Amino acid sequence: MSIKINAMSELGHYLGWKQKEVSVENQTIRTILIDLASQEQFQEKVYDPVEDALRAGVVILVNGRNILQLEYLDTILSENTDLTIYYPLGGG
Amino acid sequence: MSVGKGRKILYVDPDLCTGCEVCESVCSFAHDGAYNPMNTRITRVRIEPVTNIAIGCQTCSDAACIGACPQKAITKKEPENFLIINENKCDGCGFCIRACPFGAITLHTKTNKAISCDLCTTTEYKEPQCVECCPKEAIRVAHLVEVSEDKRIVAVKKLMENLGKTL
């Protein structure tokens, strides 16, 4: 099954990609992040696979829901999940 | 950062400049210990709706201000070419201000003497403060040949791209 991964706004600039579509089989967020962390910038800005930790200020949404309100990195992804990673901060 | 000897200017990139006036503030503080855009040697100019730039002494080779000064108070610092204004001779007549085509000279509000960019050499700071502090890194000290070289490279790159000749 496939899911879309969005890197929004400044993060997208930094990573050099705004959207990826990936094929997954019953995976958790963690496994996706480990995969993506093979890109150096991703490791630097988003996820440290060694510490198994998200970088400060990163928010991950699954279909608009913050993973903190789901199963965090253990959240299992399903078909057509919209996964969004970004740095939010309010503004007017 | 510009190295080497020779004539130098403060080059401000109008695409990067946002008109924030930090350069004015740090310039006046570095020289006087107080913040005042009336006593600054680099001045921001904003022309609505979208133009912003900061401008100071252009270190003209044949500087109109030097000839205009009745007291002969202005000389050049070699080799950089910025102005040395002799405060003992300057009587604040303002002829240099009238002569300068760039509006780069002003009269200090307290001393009433002419002031102009000296690349912060009369301050305690090694680097010109506007260069150090500009939040957009839009200001640098440059030799004119460096400025033209940078522009040539940009222009040629664009031209080659348009002609389909880049790899």
Place this chain on the structure above:
Amino acid sequence: MKGYTGKVARINLATGDIKREEISEEFCRNWIGGYGMGIKVVWDEVPAGCDPLSPDNVLVFNIGPFPGTILPTSSKYGVFAKSPLTGLFGMAISSGSVGAQMRRAGWNMVILEKKAPEPVYIMFDNDDIQIQPCSETLWGKKDSWETEEWIRHHYHDERIGVSSIGKAGEIMVRIACLTNDRNRQAGRTGMGAVMGSKNVKALAFRGTNSVEVAHPKEFYKKGKELIKISMGPVTIKYRDLGTPVNVLEFQKLGILPTRNFQSGVFEHAFDVSGEKMAETWVVKKAACSQCPIGCDHLVYIKDGPYKGAVASVDYECSFSVGSNCGIWDMPAITRAIELCDRHTIDGISAGVCVSFAMEAFENNVLTPEQVGYDLKFGDGDAMVRFIEDICLGRTEAGKIIGLGSRGAANYLGQNSMHYAMQVKGLEMPGYVVRGIKTAALGFAVAIRGGCHLRNGAYQFDIKGDFDRFTQDKPEERVKKIINMENDYALIDSYIICKFTRGIYKNGVDEQAEVYSMVTGIDVTGDDLRTRGAAIHNLAKCYNLREGATKADDYLPERDYTDPLPEGPSEGQYIDRDLYTVMLDAYYSERGWDSDGVPTQETLDKYGLSSFVNLDDLHPIEERRYMPCL
């Protein structure tokens, strides 16, 4: 004192009498500047229950101790009075050049009393104050951009800071604001209408004095450090795509207000997004005086029917006259923002009033006869035309909607109050709070009305500190809201820009150090935090004195009754009972009773008892002000 000039110009506009007064160090220490000084003066001097458009209202302009220095975003000024939109505390803050120029001219505060017998502008040329008649030159003739240009040309000084009103202020449209430096507004709560009611077109400041601080070397070093930090990741959002980056982010969350907050997703979100703007529309970025960020994203329309339109486009307008009106035509949006800025009406209120009008039109509550044409969601040209009708008061509908959405709904009846998206009379900003439950409370208790800037509570929802879909953990949520509210009260008193809130690693403690470096006044972070809470409490007292009740701390009806129909926040609404539980927790944590009235103990704690009586907070007569034609 350094930092503060301590000088106040008190102008009786009826007599032309100008009194020069001083404020003491104690006053500065207690009220700090901006919001703090503003609320104290308004409490003391505006008669309880007065009509905000009568000569009895007092209009206060002030600054804090920082303008003119290199503290990032230091050039800010505030405008305070009783609001003719909400009938409660009116406050609006702006940046650009005016704060710095006011400081260099030597003024800490300007208090405008009564009403001038004919239209005037007031020029502060350093120490010299000139009240100049302007009915031949400016009033009724020039908009705010033209006024600024005219004054600068007239005095031959491009650096003069001018804060002015356009036609909407002159004719006292309730959502009128002040504009300075073209792209900066003292926007909310109708302060432009108060200025118009006093026959004042503009305040202009020309300052040539040097600004000194108490500890110059220390402060210079600190200032440079803060500038460097401001160039880093904490501000990248504002420097890069700017606030319009919120469009797609909110779309992802399902909280992007669409068609008068009927939905939280907009099918054309990309067309009004920060990303699209950067690709296609933005021509330059500019900054306010002393701001290292430069969040002004200038859009200039090169061709088409809106050729020549130019405006600084921020998220709050991308939503208000964009998605919120169902519009994605960027040229029309740009033109609408330009009109708001020139004729001076608040961009947020304008868009939310227009969307209210569109829904009213859809429901036949506002008729084609009153409007003069069709006013439908999605019609950019109609939206632009209607914005101008509001600004210039040139149609019946323009005049009605110019009362603000609460006043207009009150006038039109037919249950239109249900979709007047306002709190206390102030239109809601660009967040569908049904999808962010902490912000739902935060925006509704905000002291000047529906506002995201008084406590920034949305950050707790968006970061995931709390579940944005549930209304659990009321005590924890309100504690966070209150902390933020007190800190923001300080930010609005210093006054600095909230976009730099992230540069102070040690928060208020670090701000206290900077404050001491500049003013020479020794304060700790705790001193300041206490003052932040005191300032907030006094503002609450003012609202109560002017007739605000617990009902004013509730959200628009729609948020309780209309679950979101689609998108990532589908089904979300605010449960009123759970909301009340959270509101009660907020009151309790604030030291207020169950009606939201500060207790005697709380008044004592914050040193307010010497001038606030509990009786003041329980007005007997019916005092709650409603804008009417």
